Amino acid sequence: MKKMSIVWVPILLSLLLFVGCSSTPTSEGGADVSEQSTGADGSDANGGGASTSAASQGSEWQGDPLENPNGLLATRVIYFDFDMSTVRYDYMDVIQAHADYLAANPQVVVRLEGHADEKGTREYNLGLGENRANAVRSLMLAQGVSDNQLVVVSYGEERPAAFEHNDESLALNRRVELIY
Amino acid sequence: MKKILLFLLALMIWQPALHAELTIEITEGVEGALPIAVVPFSWQGNGSPPEDIAAVINADLQRSGRFKTLPRADMLARPTSVEAIEFKDWRALDIENLVIGQVQSNGAGGYQIQFQLLDVFRGEQLVGYSIPTTTPNLRSTAHRIADLIYEKLLGMPGAFATRVAYITSTKPVNGEMRVDLNIADADGFNSETIVSSSEPLMSPAWSPDGLKLAYVSFEGGRSAVYVQGVYTGKRQKVTSFKGINGAPAWSPDGRKLAMTLSKDGNPDIFVFDLNTRKLQAITRHYAIDTEPAWSPDGRSIVFTSDRGGKPQIYRVSAFGGKAQRITFQNSYNARASFSPDGKVLALVTREEGKYRIAVQDLESGVMQVLSQGSLDESPSFAPNGSMIIYASKAGYRGVLAAVSVDGRVRQRLALQEGDVREPVWSPFKK
Numbered sequence: 001m002k003k004m005s006i007v008w009v010p011i012l013l014s015l016l017l018f019v020g021c022s023s024t025p026t027s028e029g030g031a032d033v034s035e036q037s038t039g040a041d042g043s044d045a046n047g048g049g050a051s052t053s054a055a056s057q058g059s060e061w062q063g064d065p066l067e068n069p070n071g072l073l074a075t076r077v078i079y080f081d082f083d084m085s086t087v088r089y090d091y092m093d094v095i096q097a098h099a100d101y102l103a104a105n106p107q108v109v110v111r112l113e114g115h116a117d118e119k120g121t122r123e124y125n126l127g128l129g130e131n132r133a134n135a136v137r138s139l140m141l142a143q144g145v146s147d148n149q150l151v152v153v154s155y156g157e158e159r160p161a162a163f164e165h166n167d168e169s170l171a172l173n174r175r176v177e178l179i180y
Numbered sequence: 181m182k183k184i185l186l187f188l189l190a191l192m193i194w195q196p197a198l199h200a201e202l203t204i205e206i207t208e209g210v211e212g213a214l215p216i217a218v219v220p221f222s223w224q225g226n227g228s229p230p231e232d233i234a235a236v237i238n239a240d241l242q243r244s245g246r247f248k249t250l251p252r253a254d255m256l257a258r259p260t261s262v263e264a265i266e267f268k269d270w271r272a273l274d275i276e277n278l279v280i281g282q283v284q285s286n287g288a289g290g291y292q293i294q295f296q297l298l299d300v301f302r303g304e305q306l307v308g309y310s311i312p313t314t315t316p317n318l319r320s321t322a323h324r325i326a327d328l329i330y331e332k333l334l335g336m337p338g339a340f341a342t343r344v345a346y347i348t349s350t351k352p353v354n355g356e357m358r359v360d361l362n363i364a365d366a367d368g369f370n371s372e373t374i375v376s377s378s379e380p381l382m383s384p385a386w387s388p389d390g391l392k393l394a395y396v397s398f399e400g401g402r403s404a405v406y407v408q409g410v411y412t413g414k415r416q417k418v419t420s421f422k423g424i425n426g427a428p429a430w431s432p433d434g435r436k437l438a439m440t441l442s443k444d445g446n447p448d449i450f451v452f453d454l455n456t457r458k459l460q461a462i463t464r465h466y467a468i469d470t471e472p473a474w475s476p477d478g479r480s481i482v483f484t485s486d487r488g489g490k491p492q493i494y495r496v497s498a499f500g501g502k503a504q505r506i507t508f509q510n511s512y513n514a515r516a517s518f519s520p521d522g523k524v525l526a527l528v529t530r531e532e533g534k535y536r537i538a539v540q541d542l543e544s545g546v547m548q549v550l551s552q553g554s555l556d557e558s559p560s561f562a563p564n565g566s567m568i569i570y571a572s573k574a575g576y577r578g579v580l581a582a583v584s585v586d587g588r589v590r591q592r593l594a595l596q597e598g599d600v601r602e603p604v605w606s607p608f609k610k
Contacts, residue, residue: 111401119535121514121528121557122382122602123427123440124484124491126403127447127468130424134446153402154424158380163351165555165576 065101066180072097077161078136080174082117085131087139095136098178099143106146111179112136114154115161117170126156136176211588214333216241217250217270218279221295222260225285230315233283233293236322240340240367241329244566245589250275262296262305270300277306279329289315293322297329307332319369339562342366343606344569345384345393346580350598361395363410366562366605368593374410382602385428390607394418394428394437405439407454419452419459429472429481431498438462438472438481438498449483451498462500471515474498476522482506484514493527493540507540509547515558516540519565524585526559526568537570539585550587560604561585569593571601 061068068074075094078087087095102108114133116125133152140150162169218238223229241247250273252258259265260280270278281295296308307328313321323341330338344366349359359381364371375381379398386393387407394407403425408415419425423442430437437452441459449462449472463469467487474481475498482495488505493516496503507513512530519526522542529538529549537551537559553572560569562582567589569582574592578599582591593600 118555120491120512120530121471121484123470124468124486124514126424126426127440127442127470130442130447131468152423155380155398156382158382158398159357163576165573 073101076178076180078132078176078178079171080132080176082119082170082174083128085128085135087135092139095139096143099140099145102140102146102149103144106149108180109149109151111151111153111177113159113177113179114152114156115159115173115175115177116157117173118157118160118165119170120157122156122158126154126158129154129156132174132176136178213246213248214277215248215250215273215275216277216279216329216333217255217273217275219255219258219260219281220252221281221283221293223283223285225283225287225291229283231318231322233281233318233322233325234279236319236367237279237295237326237329240323240326240338243367243591244330244338244340245584245591246330246334262298265298267300267303275300277329277333281325291315291318293325295325297332319365323365323367336566337564337608339564339566339605339608340366341609342563343390344580344603345386345606346600346603347381347384348598348600361393363393363606374408374413383427384602384604385430386604386606387430388432388434388607390609394430396426396428405437407437418454423447424470427471429474431474432476432478438474440470440472449481449496451481460500462496462498463503469494473517475518476520482516482518482525484516493525506542506545507547508545509540513538517559517561519561519585520563521565524565526561528557528559537568537583539568548587550583550585551581553581556581558602558604562605563608567591569603569605571603 061071065071066073072094078091078094081088102110112133114129116128130152133154137150137152141147157173160173161175162172218234218241220234238249242249256269257266260282265278278298278300279295281293284292291313292310293313294310297306298304299306309328311321320341326340327338343363345361345363347359347361349357356378359377360373361375361381361384362371362373377397377399382396384393384395391411392407392409394405396403397406404420405418405425405428406415407418418437419439419441421441421443424440424447427440428437429439435454437454439450439452440447441450446466447468447470448464449469451460451462462481463483465485465487467485469483469485471484472481479498480495481498482493484491485494490511491514492505493507493513494503495506510529510531514528516525516527525540525542527538527540528535529547531549534554535556536549536553537556538547538549540547550568551570551572555573556570558571565585567582567584569580572579572581578601580593580600580603582593583589
């Protein structure tokens with residue numbers, strides 16, 4: 001897994017640049033996930049947090065960009081595919097936005113908390129959660145974020161966001177949370 | 181900081197018995213189990229006896245699946261001395277072995293327990309002991325008697341007088357979760373919480389002398405490995421490197437801990453010497469290497485690695501070197517541990533999308549799947565090698581289950597509320 005993420009970083013970065021240039025609006029896949037969608041009962045797995053999708057960079061927002069509910073920085077959870085620790089293409093603009101913010105604010109530190117679903121053994125999932133957090137970290141480092149702004153912690157499957165034993169819950173638990 | 185203080189406070193509130201009691205139910209037993217009758221023991225003392233010793237012994241034998249115990253209601257007589265036994269009556273009930281005994285109180289919290297195991301067909305004693313004990317040790321003395329009976333009749337030591345450590349948790353309330361590390365007798369009684377935290381606790385591991393537990397705690401927001409005296413409550417932080425500090429496993433001599441550390445960038449296996457506090461790298465690979473377990477002779481370590489793409493079990497010398505892959509059946513094999521005789525591995529395997537407990541014979545390489553759930557994990561051998569306890573799911577809840585190594589006996593251990601997981605069977609009491 002680790003090997004794969006190393007190989008993928010340059011490819012993902014070039015994709016990232018491509019997304020940046022073409023100014024494609026955020027794809028649907030990435031938009032339906034925001035921090036709010038991780039309801040404890042997992043009921044609003046795909047519905048609740050759709051508000052981040054069409055938002056522009058929020059020219060009218062006056063305060064700290066981190067506080068802008070309509071900005072890309074409002075997305076604080078990156079979800080992953082089963083048993084994968086490569087960052088999905090549709091999260092590249094979110095990660096880019098966070099990286100830009102961190103690069104511009106070198107005093108800000110973010111915790112990257114890696115998580116896994118309940119499938120598989122607990123200690124292996126601790127490793128998987130760390131790989132996921134490190135995948136996000138690598139992308140951010142490549143965007144000019146300083147190493148000491150990023151703290152990686154893996155919780156494996158020990159801190160689930162959703163508690164049902166269905167596919168929606170599993171998907172909500174395979175994640176990296178950005179904690180400012 | 182607040183959380184740390186809360187945690188310390190929680191530690192100080194030492195919670196004695198009767199929290200989160202486990203109840204055990206046998207779901208499948210062996211055909212041809214040995215018929216045995218455990219007659220209620222006589223009582224010499226004031227008032228009523230503080231513990232029904234015969235009932236504890238009876239429940240142990242019954243739970244093992246190797247014995248078919250006679251219900252008290254079906255007993256024609258309740259002899260408490262050899263002279264009073266009418267062997268032919270027991271033969272008529274097809275009872276092959278009989279246990280009788282007496283409990284004598286000294287009036288000051290001390291007791292003398294005598295018991296005899298008799299061969300009904302020969303009409304003779306197979307084993308008999310007189311054991312002194314005290315009020316808090318009555319149940320454990322009964323378990324020791326069950327061990328003696330088990331050993332005499334089956335030719336291998338019983339594991340009734342042992343304990344199980346396990347993790348329980350409740351769903352977060354207002355974002356606050358509660359996770360406990362508990363220990364209980366192998367029959368689920370006398371459960372005690374020895375660590376309580378609002379952050380995850382995981383991977384408990386008994387020291388070979390049964391006096392300490394190593395575990396992983398996330399108190400303070402990151403993982404660290406601790407070692408705690410089970411009966412003293414005293415604990416020590418062993419490692420708290422950057423990244424993962426996980427999967428502690430005691431060397432058979434109790435001097436070292438194998439563990440997973442990701443301080444160098446990704447999870448690798450290390451051995452930490454508890455006396456010299458020196459750390460030795462056992463694996464160095466960009467893959468996830470984790471879940472180390474020692475062979476009983478201390479010479480090698482098995483671990484989980486996804487260096488081949490998917491998690492499989494590898495074996496390496498306890499001093500490092502080249503690792504050999506040893507599991508080839510199924511695409512996911514993880515968290516292996518050795519049977520006490522070192523001949524068999526228990527592990528988690530994925531079969532048709534279901535995670536199940538399996539054993540693999542180390543010589544032949546043949547794997548046998550033992551459990552029937554879809555999210556079974558954390559297998560742990562009983563110290564006599566007869567059973568494997570593991571974590572399973574019943575509906576939405578985590579439960580504990582046990583299966584005999586031949587897959588013929590099954591038990592379920594249910595907690596009254598909350599989730600229970602990561603059971604680890606203690607070594608024999610020394």
